[in-house]
Amino acid sequence: MTGAQRGTGTNQEAVRRHNLGTLLRHVHDTSEVSRAELTGRMGLNRSTIAGLVGELDTLGLIEHASPATERRGAGRPSAGVRIPEDGPYVVAVDLGVDHATVARVGLGGTIRERASAPIPEETEAWQVGATVATLIRQVVALSPTDAPLLGIGVAVPGLVRRSDGLIRHAPNLGWHDVSFGSIVLAALSLDVPIGLGNDADLGALSEHRRGTAKKIDDLVYLSGNVGVGAGVITGGHRLEGVAGYAGEVGHLCHDPRGLPCHCGSRGCWETVVGAHAIAEALDVPADQAARLGTTLDEMTTPVRELRPIATELGRGLAAVVNTFNPSVVILGGYFRPLFRLCRSEVTAGLTERALRPANEAVRLTLPGLAKDSVLLGAAEMAFEPVFADPVASLAAAVTDAPARLAG
Amino acid sequence: MTGAQRGTGTNQEAVRRHNLGTLLRHVHDTSEVSRAELTGRMGLNRSTIAGLVGELDTLGLIEHASPATERRGAGRPSAGVRIPEDGPYVVAVDLGVDHATVARVGLGGTIRERASAPIPEETEAWQVGATVATLIRQVVALSPTDAPLLGIGVAVPGLVRRSDGLIRHAPNLGWHDVSFGSIVLAALSLDVPIGLGNDADLGALSEHRRGTAKKIDDLVYLSGNVGVGAGVITGGHRLEGVAGYAGEVGHLCHDPRGLPCHCGSRGCWETVVGAHAIAEALDVPADQAARLGTTLDEMTTPVRELRPIATELGRGLAAVVNTFNPSVVILGGYFRPLFRLCRSEVTAGLTERALRPANEAVRLTLPGLAKDSVLLGAAEMAFEPVFADPVASLAAAVTDAPARLAG
DNA sequence: AAAGTTCGTTGGACCGAACAACAATCCTCA
């Protein structure tokens, strides 16, 4: 019972849509489920499940599988349902700090192909669009000919307006009010559903569905890159705000007497724990973002200069924990190695400032999907419509993508 | 399509439940609706609406009304539906700083009776429970004999665990881990559904449904009392967090070098803009909370000492605006007169620190329900079950409350 | 090998919303 706008009544057509969608989502989440399990989880009758499975099968969204090998208890074993190999897929794009990564991701969340290319600093949007389009062509070229392309999802390090996918402000890329979705579609001369999202939001989404926070409905994904942002899921719903800018915790005032920030304010949290601060502490030149990542990843014991940053990370996290009362906080981006190296400093900083009950409820952790969180989150976003309405989404999909993109 | 737990399928019984509930909610929201309007808003067929209205009518939840007086256009005028005078009601309790207010609130959100009593400082929970029980008896005694009591809602200035309504920590009252719901029910020797909620959360709820933020799905109600707390609604859903502690923005670190706070940290926002800070600026003795309220309410031009506090209020609000990207921020409690007096200082402080796009999207405003926001929010919380499942909720209601409570 | 258990399938029952036709009520215009 999710998805429809509030205040609206439900007709039986909507019921069917919803049931088809949630069934598909269950298969997507666990990659293979027995039909018996589905009846239990969805609370519907065996025969109803049979009908739903049948319809999704004829649509080509799922296929039958032999019963699971390990038995538990007596009785006839239940037939499995799974995602077909040559089934529907999406294209996920991750616009990172200095690289663009593109992947073809099948329903079920498996990465089939991937490709990436560097993005030089100060590149204009249409150039990046062309690069991304080339990567998409590469990745789609190898797909089965009759597999439908459901859509494209793009993760952006910046403020994205949810309603139309406009990139309001992406400081790393130097972009303002860029309609990147249209640019990519134009470069491909293709018309498929395309969605854009903030990288932290999408990290939260994928970790919620496939990562550490599976089955956890209140979590925060904290992305530490040049900027600091939080993707928040509460009660199973993504926190958006009215325009999609919610979770911009990087510009919370950490110290009113601190350094000026590019946002116009001073002492923002990200001036203390952002990539520039980390790079300075490690004596890495500010313009070599890639080297900073590898330096941190290869480090096994923390440099002394890192510890104060970790403490400030924890202290700032207190604001996140107090406001959202999450069950899990996932530390992504540069915070991943930082937390690995200085776990105790981070937790100490947090306990220092967080309210006791909220602090007791939260667990800090690393991303379960490692560096693919954001990329897979973009895929999940692109999959969203097919769970809301499988039939309609499939009707809007492109079935001959390889041929079209080759021409 | 709301309410059911995620991942669950929908059967037709659930459809009926949902449609009955949302229809009732529409009548509740607007106190009188024409059936034609209902068909439009709910997107259902005329005949379906007729069936739903009929069922709710026989349940005694709504009644027919003569068509609206003002005509618009040709055609047969549509018959109205409204809440009956002697219909179902709830009891709302607002545990304020020094007073407890209790009201009998009918479906539709109208206050039928109200009563209040002072709560001396350092009163124990069972004593407060007895006081509240007495007030409830007073208020219920006058209700129509056959009107069903649906439940009780209690607003508490403190951290409330949503799952079981336990008051984890209420600094004003000096309570820790108090099961106030059970205490009240025991004092009444009654068994009805009772729910507890944070005062700011409930202020947000009522302002969302009946106040300034009607039809606005992203809002923050900021409650300024002894403590500072935020009730947040995003995407139409209340922000709860895993245990219900979300929105505790009063203890965000406003200045690391600030005064120590009772929470153990230092420089918390509420040490700067909380009641104690305001009282100090106005030279009101710290223990006379009631006088502080009247002093502020009667003030027509701001005292000079108030301005810096208003500025800090705005600066701290930037954190709220950046993290939640709300469409409206409602300033309740002592912030109501403060904002009325020093509007420009507050907005200046906000623009100083908030991100531009988020700041452009937000509007600061006063509560539309004045001082009754929290009380009515408690009522709304108590009504919630009847919208989720009218039939079940009515079955759990008490029909002879006056007699039972008199005995 | 027989009994018990669990699952998939099938046909019918049930429930609720949609639909179509008709009556009721009001507005507008001649």
Next chain:
DNA sequence: TGAGGATTGTTGTTCGGTCCAACGAACTTT
């Protein structure tokens, strides 16, 4: 003032989707 148009409520029917019961299939247990 009366006819026509428009909109709504009502009623009987249809349609769609889930539930239910019975049966056969497949596997475990004794």
